[in-house]
Amino acid sequence: MKTTAYLVEEPGGDFVAAEVELEEPRDDEVLVRIVATGLCHTDLTVPTMLPQEMLPTVVGHEGTGVVEKVGAAVTGIEVGDHVVLSFRSCRECGPCRAGDVGYCEQSLLLNYMGMRADGSTTMKRGDQTVFGNFFGQSSLARHALAYADNCVVVDKSLDLARLAPFACGFQTGAGTVLNVLDPAPGESIVVYGAGAVGLAAIAVARGTGVETVVAVDPVGARREAAEAYGATALDPTEEGAAPVEDRVRELTGGGATYAIDTTAIPDVVLQAQRSLRTRGVLVALGLGAPEYTIDAIDLLSTGKIVRSSIEGESDPLVTIPELIALREAGRFDVDHLVTTYPFEKIADAVADSRSGAVVKPVLVWGE
Ligand SMILES: NC(=O)c1ccc[n+]([C@@H]2O[C@H](COP(=O)([O-])OP(=O)(O)OC[C@H]3O[C@@H](n4cnc5c(N)ncnc54)[C@H](O)[C@@H]3O)[C@@H](O)[C@H]2O)c1
Numbered sequence: 001m002k003t004t005a006y007l008v009e010e011p012g013g014d015f016v017a018a019e020v021e022l023e024e025p026r027d028d029e030v031l032v033r034i035v036a037t038g039l040c041h042t043d044l045t046v047p048t049m050l051p052q053e054m055l056p057t058v059v060g061h062e063g064t065g066v067v068e069k070v071g072a073a074v075t076g077i078e079v080g081d082h083v084v085l086s087f088r089s090c091r092e093c094g095p096c097r098a099g100d101v102g103y104c105e106q107s108l109l110l111n112y113m114g115m116r117a118d119g120s121t122t123m124k125r126g127d128q129t130v131f132g133n134f135f136g137q138s139s140l141a142r143h144a145l146a147y148a149d150n151c152v153v154v155d156k157s158l159d160l161a162r163l164a165p166f167a168c169g170f171q172t173g174a175g176t177v178l179n180v181l182d183p184a185p186g187e188s189i190v191v192y193g194a195g196a197v198g199l200a201a202i203a204v205a206r207g208t209g210v211e212t213v214v215a216v217d218p219v220g221a222r223r224e225a226a227e228a229y230g231a232t233a234l235d236p237t238e239e240g241a242a243p244v245e246d247r248v249r250e251l252t253g254g255g256a257t258y259a260i261d262t263t264a265i266p267d268v269v270l271q272a273q274r275s276l277r278t279r280g281v282l283v284a285l286g287l288g289a290p291e292y293t294i295d296a297i298d299l300l301s302t303g304k305i306v307r308s309s310i311e312g313e314s315d316p317l318v319t320i321p322e323l324i325a326l327r328e329a330g331r332f333d334v335d336h337l338v339t340t341y342p343f344e345k346i347a348d349a350v351a352d353s354r355s356g357a358v359v360k361p362v363l364v365w366g367e
């Protein structure tokens, strides 16, 4: 079928609207008419890393929409269902069978290679191959092909534009708190970077009863958003102030039990490690810098743990419904973090995301 997709044609290039030919769904695929797609920082980072031979590509991995066609082998999804599209996993390998779908042995192939697992591609512009299948969706488009393993069917009464970030950014931040850290109410969390991922972590931590949450971000509006959840917010650029890690240690009575980094800035990751108490845990979630420096003496002498996580150890088919239920119960209050843009304004959405003017841009198709 013919549809519209936003292509990236060169590494780090702009998103350009184009008419493309999308293949009919195969037996294991579903065709989704996209309603709204969130922009995640990863959509901006990955195209800068791709070689020219994997371009043009269509990214977008926080898609939502309405199912239009269902392949013969797909069960549990019907035409007309409303779905949130998250990341793919094979559901058969060792990590998948253990429930660790983020660490699926096929993850690279299924999410990042721009093609189906058998090497075929799904999209063309004229005669030119367009690399799709990003996270089993490439949802910066009017239509997407998705799979039973990454489609979460949701209630039709829910606003899909608000749910789009549950596919990645919100799931990652909240999943890190719920699945990785599982804090007790008396424990403390410091979050470096109060963007979409960081604020989702703060929202769910406060919503599930963690008393002491500290947020660190140089952008005033982001600190205010963190404070609205009852977090204490610090400006790392404040002139004349003590080092950030000292301020965090003071606010948390000797160091935070848990730290989450969403900045991917090496110096900030080091600050995050140093702001932990003995046996504290740092989860460095960012994608950006290829290497971090760890304070080896501090690590050795305190028994701290420094780790990362794919999508907050979530299985989207489990975690997204859990987060939707928490949202319904008023304990995961994230709707106001979303700013919607018509798809044609994608350049504004990117600019506002980069500048920090909005927390989570979500692109919406008009009728
Ligand atoms: N691990 C995963 O599975 C996963 C999933 C989604 C996103 N990510 C990554 O998580 C990161 C965060 O994504 P996002 O969408 O929230 O991005 P974002 O840009 O909205 O958030 C980053 C925040 O860091 C703040 N910041 C910048 N310098 C800082 C400093 N010195 N100290 C403290 N804060 C500082 C920025 O002001 C911004 O608010 C990205 O690197 C993204 O690629 C990882």
Ligand SMILES: [Zn+2]
Pocket (backbone or CB within 6 Å): 089, 090, 091, 092, 093, 094, 095, 096, 097, 103, 104, 105, 106
């Ligand atoms: Zn697998």
Ligand SMILES: [Zn+2]
Pocket (backbone or CB within 6 Å): 040, 041, 042, 043, 061, 168, 169
């Ligand atoms: Zn993402």
